[in-house]
Amino acid sequence: MNREFDNLNTPKSLQFLNDSIFSRKDIFPDLHLLDGPLKPYRFSSSFDWRKMKLIVDSAAAWDAKFRVWNFMEGHKLFQKSHQTLSIDEQRRIANQRALVIFNENFYDFDDLALDSKVNSAVSSFEPSMLGKYKIPFDMFPFVLRFLGSDRIDHLIQAVDEMKIIGCFALTEIGHGSNTQSMKTTATYEQSSKSFVLNTPNFEAAKCWVGGLGKTATHAVVYAQLYTPDGQCHGLNSFVVPVRDPKNMLVYPGIIIGDLGEKVSLNGIDNGFMMFNNYKIPKDYLLSKTGDVNEAGNFVTQFKDPKKRMGVSFAALSGGRVGICEIATNYGVMAITIAIRYAASRKHFGPENSDVEYPVLEYQSQQYRLIPHLATVYALKFFSNWIGREYFDMMKKTFEGEKISPETGMEIHAISSSGKPVCGWMVRDLIQDCREACGGHGYLKCAQLGDLRNNNDPNTTYEGENNVLIQQASNFLLAVRSKGWIAFENASPLGTAAFLKDGDKILSMKWNWTKVGCAMKPEYLLTTFNWICSYMLEKTFNRVKILQQSGQSSFDVRNNSQTFHANTLAVAYGQRQVVAAFLEEIHKLSPDSAEREVLTKLLSLFAANLISTKYIGVLYESGFIASNGPNVNDLLQTGILALLTDLKNDAVSLVDSIAPPDFILNSPLGMSDGNVYKHLESYIYQTPDTFTRASWWKECVYKDFLTSKL
Incomplete structure (x- = not known):
């Protein structure tokens, strides 16, 4: 059904907006007017992609990102090359671009929360440039201010004047x-x-x-x-x-x-x-x-x-928070390319017919991509949440307000879990998107290979994931040692406050026998509450047994990671992703189409995680009674139903989060869906496409082989 943008009742979370933002054609292009294979999907969408865009990010955030993107698109220094440049040239250009971006000053200190949005816009164009701009001109002076005294004010001034790097x-x-x-x-x-x-x-x-x-x-x-x-x-x-x-x-x-x-x-x-x-x-x-x-x-x-x-x-902990959004950004680009390609690429059809269907119509392709689409939305809301909490904390610090130790410890713990969770999920997402685009996805111009490589260091820097994530389990175990009730005061941000009722949660059993109940987001969050409580108690008891056996503190920690602390820390991060997503849904008008589709996405994300990662834990622990319902069958039935429901919304869902074509820069993922036209143009414009190899004689002359023998 074609839903023209209208003045329907705006959800409370959007009431501060006025109609002027909707006239911005750079942010809200007329995608439904574009001819091509994506048009039928856009006309069959159940919601308005422009409303969804303002749910995913605020008007101020989109304005900040498009100010960066529009500036880059109009500047000759930021034009894309069809050639792979030498390492020296890549560094020279990244350095030049970083200096130009810094000099533009896209946000003021009063708009500190927009820092992450500017970073997101910069990294989506070229992540190296973000490092060249962010480290010397943002993080470096921040640390000097945060840890230094007035004895080094002259150095801070020199950074501001771009005299030192x-x-x-x-x-x-x-x-x-x-x-x-x-x-x-x-x-x-x-x-x-x-x-x-x-x-x-x-x-x-x-x-x-x-x-x-x-x-x-x-x-x-x-x-x-x-x-x-x-x-x-x-x-x-x-x-x-x-x-x-x-x-x-x-x-x-x-x-x-x-x-x-x-x-x-x-x-x-x-x-x-x-x-x-x-x-x-x-x-x-x-x-x-x-x-x-x-x-x-x-x-x-x-x-x-x-x-x-x-x-x-x-002073450096903001890096982990930033990586959550940067990794999510790579996921946004990868899933946009893969969904648009799947909706454009046609293969097979009914027997004895010349009709071919888009590969997005096939269930196997839907299951390869649509759960990842749900993941991107989940990570988007999570990275927004942790970004707000971190920048609110830092702004209060700058204004002289003391931050409670509990807040500092919790932001450290959730970022130590959130950064690995985001990096690993996006790693798997990009790989599946690359494979789902077949041979064309293997072309460098498709950008999926570069996205995969660009995300790869997110699993290593600012703490190697498998080591870093132990900080989260250490936090949970330390609080648990004081009793479940200690979580009430130890979690001002709410990521672990539910554990104050740990004993009550552990007494629960799975009692949802219908698919509709099993897939309800609130019940899926309840299941994650139970998983975290169970894994915490299991790990806590494991630690006590190792301590009682006389092992050293090093051996206790070392021997309680695999199958215990590591699983606990990952579940803790994933549970907060679900909670942050659900919190955003609850802000929306109950009868809005956008809330309905977001609820489906959250159900798909959480149910698929439980089905693929935790179903064994639920059975082995007795949370699911041996004579109870087949929970995995309930979840899988619900997942398959959601794939069908979300298939027609998939293109509009990526429209709501995608960067402009100039930034995406992939012939497989352009907004008009004309894959083959863009692919032909790219290949034809690439240098050396039609030239003879300089070493052509080595291909056909036997004298070459003779001379080398």
Whole structure:
């Protein structure tokens, strides 16, 4: 049914909007007027894609993203190339683009929440450019302000004036997650009032430093601080000049090298660095968490070194929150390409007929793609939620308001779970989208291979997922050790508050015997509450048994991960994705078409997760009675029914989240669906498509083989 955009009753969550936003043809193009294979799907959609667009993101968010995209589309520096550029050229262009983006200043401090939307827009065009812009001109000065004193105000001003370029040097060749064992040292020398930095061996070289390979002039370096009495005061952060900004030559006493070509993100010049008795002024210690006084003694307000380091690393925790949105962004692009291609690509049909059906009409293709479409929407609402919570916390910090330790611990825990959950889900999503597009999906111009490679580091940086996710289970176990009721005060953000009723939740049983009840989002969230409670209690008891057997704390933690703590932490993150999605649905008008389709998407997302990941847990634990209903059959029946219901809405659902064609840049996923026209144009315009190989003689002359024998 064709639903023209009208002035129907606007849901409460959208009442602040006025009609002017809908006149923006860059944000709301007339997609229903486009001729092509996607038109029938758009006309059969059950909801208005433009209303949905403003549910997924606010008008301010879309305005911020389109300001970035429109600027890039109109600037010659951002025109796409049909050739794979050399590594050096990729870095040169990424650096130029980053400087231009920074200079445009797309948002003010008062609009700090739009930072993530600008980052989303930048990363969707070229993720390397985001790293080149975000690290030196955003994260670097933020850390200087957050951890430093007025002694380094001149450096912050130099960043604002684009006179210096910053980076972060934490990880070492031999150590990443285990920061306590890092080997780089900074020894205070009282006679010169300076710190002397040293790298004992190559294992201690700072590495994977984004921007260091070729361009950074200053680095925030994390090193073990030693005072003249020989005492080590743990890892501290220092701002270190590494290159002369006037000529970009490395200062004496430092060795800097480039790590070379990577699987992706080659616009970022990752480097390594070693120090040999390199001196920096005493004032360059970032002293908010600890300082060295005139007598050469280390002084700090923190009695517990772990809390001091926690504050230091809190300045970098926004990276995990940002990765949730960046990964989701890659998922949005991949599913847009795959859905539009599936709705355009035709294969087979009724016997004895020349009619061919779009491959989206086939159940197997629907199951390959539509659950991933539901995943993208779920992750979109989750990344919006965690972004709001994080930026609200940071804004309060900047305004001088003290944030409760409980809030800090919870945002650390949920981001330590959310980042792996988002990265892993999008990893699987992109791979399935690539395969669902067949041979054409393997072409580089399809962009799916690049999206896969660009998302890959999301599973590694800001904490390797399998290590990072332990922070979430550690948080849950620590609170559980104080009793279930402790979750009431330990979870101000609400991600674990439900666990205060852990005993009551664990006494529940599956009692939904009809497909409609089994697929209801509220009941699926209840099931996730039970899964988290069960896995927490199972892991907690496992830890107690290991402790009682006399194992060390290291062995207890090591031997309680697989099948226990890891599963718990993943379920905790997934449960919050479901909860954040459901919270957004409840904000909408009960009778709106948009709420109805979003409810179906959430049901599909949660039911498919339970069916594919947790059905064994539900049976082995007794949550599902042995003589009860066949729960997996209920879920699978419901899933198949939702595939049929959502098939005609799939194109409009991607229309509601897709970036413009200029950004998507895939002949398989353009908004008009004319795949073959765009593919022909791309292939014909690619250099060397019709040229003879320069080595053509080696193909046909026997003399070549003879000469080589």
